[in-house]
Every structure is written in structure tokens, then in C-alpha cells.
Amino acid sequence: MIEVDALTKVYPGGIEAVKGVSFSVDPGEVFGLLGPNGAGKSTTVGMLTTTVTPTSGSARVAGHDVATEPIAARSASSVVFQEQVVDRSLSGRRNLALHASLWRTPAARIDELAASFGLDGLLDRPVETYSGGQCRRLEIARALVSDPRVLFLDEPTVGLDPRIRHELLDLIDGLRDGGALTLLLTTHYLDEAERLCDRVAIIHRGEIVALDTPAALRSALGDEIVELRVDGDGERSLVRLRDQGVAGEAAFAVGSTLTLPLANRGAAATIAEIEVLELPVTSISTRRPSLDDVYLRLTGGRLHEAA
Ligand SMILES: Nc1ncnc2c1ncn2[C@@H]1O[C@H](COP(=O)(O)OP(=O)(O)OP(=O)(O)O)[C@@H](O)[C@H]1O
Numbered sequence: 591m592i593e594v595d596a597l598t599k600v601y602p603g604g605i606e607a608v609k610g611v612s613f614s615v616d617p618g619e620v621f622g623l624l625g626p627n628g629a630g631k632s633t634t635v636g637m638l639t640t641t642v643t644p645t646s647g648s649a650r651v652a653g654h655d656v657a658t659e660p661i662a663a664r665s666a667s668s669v670v671f672q673e674q675v676v677d678r679s680l681s682g683r684r685n686l687a688l689h690a691s692l693w694r695t696p697a698a699r700i701d702e703l704a705a706s707f708g709l710d711g712l713l714d715r716p717v718e719t720y721s722g723g724q725c726r727r728l729e730i731a732r733a734l735v736s737d738p739r740v741l742f743l744d745e746p747t748v749g750l751d752p753r754i755r756h757e758l759l760d761l762i763d764g765l766r767d768g769g770a771l772t773l774l775l776t777t778h779y780l781d782e783a784e785r786l787c788d789r790v791a792i793i794h795r796g797e798i799v800a801l802d803t804p805a806a807l808r809s810a811l812g813d814e815i816v817e818l819r820v821d822g823d824g825e826r827s828l829v830r831l832r833d834q835g836v837a838g839e840a841a842f843a844v845g846s847t848l849t850l851p852l853a854n855r856g857a858a859a860t861i862a863e864i865e866v867l868e869l870p871v872t873s874i875s876t877r878r879p880s881l882d883d884v885y886l887r888l889t890g891g892r893l894h895e896a897a
Pocket residue numbers: 601602605606607625626627628629630631632633634672778
């Protein structure tokens with residue numbers, strides 16, 4: 591449903607925002623682009639929705655080339671941008687109706703969408719009186735007015751409080767019902783990608799550094815991880831742990847935190863071996879690997895801090 595081949599974008603001034611990304615998304619799939627601020631997520635979505643012109647490479651949406659058949663590509667898809675696009679001075683209903691007239695959508699569809707997005711009570715109020723979560727729901731409903739085959743959601747939950755965020759995640763999860771819709775969403779929240787996506791591409795500085803199911807990405811690190819905090823430079827402790835055969839290739843250090851995937855080793859035995867080495871350990875714990883670990887291992891940067 592989406593095919594991306596060696597797509598690049600160089601903005602004026604030589605900023606290489608996207609450096610040759612390739613991936614494809616199956617019909618009915620929920621696909622995530624996960625990456626920190628500035629990774630190139632919105633630029634990629636922009637190229638797939640024809641608002642950004644690719645510098646090179648190609649992309650097709652529902653079989654239509656975004657560069658040579660932009661109108662066809664655009665009419666098969668819909669997008670909820672990172673920035674708000676609804677008119678805040680108008681009511682929710684008016685916003686939906688304007689969009690519906692553009693797409694010749696029957697008025698009954700508006701009520702149907704409003705009901706399924708929990709908007710019916712608010713539809714006749716100006717959007718400026720909506721909360722952030724209500725506004726997001728309206729934007730998603732608006733995007734679905736055209737009955738798209740592909741829906742792009744650029745950071746759908748950014749800026750929402752945790753409870754509203756979880757409600758919205760449920761709602762997005764509900765969109766996959768029946769598999770008629772293909773979804774591509776971007777996020778820098780790992781839990782969001784894990785919860786919603788069938789597959790995730792981790793994007794870092796304009797390049798895809800990993801692409802798989804969330805479970806497979808995590809399983810590259812085994813079932814369990816030992817996390818150590820040390821006083822001072824983590825790299826130095828990591829070298830000792832490697833020399834002593836306690837840490838393997840998959841282990842990594844960021845600042846003073848060391849992450850040791852256990853592979854087939856036991857946690858208790860590993861912790862005992864670490865204690866013998868008398869490193870300047872300030873805390874030690876075990877946990878299951880997360881996508882955060884996958885990202886850190888691949889990029890050496892914290893997802894929320896990396897620029
Ligand atoms: N119109 C533009 N002109 C010049 N540079 C741009 C433009 N839009 C984005 N960039 C640059 O391209 C890079 C990628 O930006 P992009 O918005 O695609 O990242 P992102 O992954 O969506 O980040 P965020 O999580 O902050 O939304 C950044 O370095 C950004 O500054």
C-alpha cells in the first residue's frame with residue numbers, strides 16, 4: 591500500500607533531512623516511524639502526502655507515484671499533521687462539513703464519524719473551546735471524512751496528558767478494525783510504537799537504522815537486561831566487564847548507565863560476577879528489554895534527548 595525506495599530530501603541550504611530511506615507497508619498494516627526530534631519523520635510523511643517534493647528516490651501510495659501522480663496519491667490517503675489544521679473559530683461540525691463538501695461526502699457520514707470519535711456532544715461548539723484531546727479526535731475524524739485507504743498520523747499524541755494519550759491510543763488502535771485502512775504513524779514514544787504498530791522503522795538522522803516488529807527488535811537483546819549505574823564513566827566499566835567476559839557485544843554504555851543484555855546467561859550469576867569486580871556501581875537492576883534499549887544500542891543516544 592506504501593512503497594518507498596531510496597527516498598531523499600535535501601532542504602535548501604544543504605540540510606539532508608532524509609537520506610535514502612526504503613520500506614514498504616502492507617495493506618491493513620499499522621507501521622511506525624520512530625525517531626527523535628529532527629530525525630526526518632515529518633519530512634518523510636510530507637513526501638508521502640505530496641506536500642514536500644522529494645530530492646531523489648521514489649514513493650508510491652496505493653500504487654500512485656507521489657511525484658508523477660500526486661493527485662491520485664493524495665486522494666487515496668489522508669493526513670493528520672503535527673500542527674493543527676482545523677479552523678479554531680469554527681465549530682467542529684463546520685470544520686467537518688467544509689472538508690466533506692470538498693470530498694463530496696454525505697452529511698450522514700459526519701454524524702457517524704462524530705459518534706465514533708466521541709464528539710457528538712461538542713460538534714456545535716467552536717473548536718477553540720475544545721481540549722487538546724478533543725481537538726486531536728476532531729482532526730482524525732476530519733482526516734477520515736474522505737474515506738482514505740491510507741492514513742498518515744504525524745505524532746498524534748504529542749502534548750497530551752497521559753490519560754488522554756491512552757484514550758487516543760485506544761481510538762487509533764480501533765482504526766485498524768477490519769484491516770480496510772493502512773496506517774503510518776510517527777512517534778518518539780516507544781510505548782506508543784509498541785502498543786500500536788505491527789512493524790516499526792527506527793529512524794535516526796534521516797536513515798532507517800532498524801526495521802522489524804517491536805517484538806523482534808526487542809528480542810535481538812534477549813529476554814532480560816541487567817542495568818548498572820556506575821560512578822563516573824560507564825565506558826571504562828564496560829571495557830572491564832567485556833574483558834572479564836561478563837558483558838558481550840550487545841552491551842552498551844550511555845553516560846554512567848550500562849545496559850547488559852543477558853542472552854542465555856542467568857541474571858543472578860551475572861550480578862554475582864559483577865559484584866566480584868568491585869566496579870563503582872551505584873545501582874543494579876534487571877528488567878525486560880524495551881524499544882528504548884534497541885534505539886540506544888543502535889544510536890548511542892537517548893531517544894528523547896538526541897538532536
Ligand atoms: N522546511 C524546511 N527547511 C529546512 N530544513 C527543514 C525544513 N523542515 C525540516 N527541516 C530540517 O530537516 C530535518 C528533519 O526534520 P523533520 O521535521 O522531518 O524531523 P522530525 O523527525 O519530524 O522531528 P520532530 O520529532 O521534531 O517533529 C531537521 O534537521 C529540520 O531542521
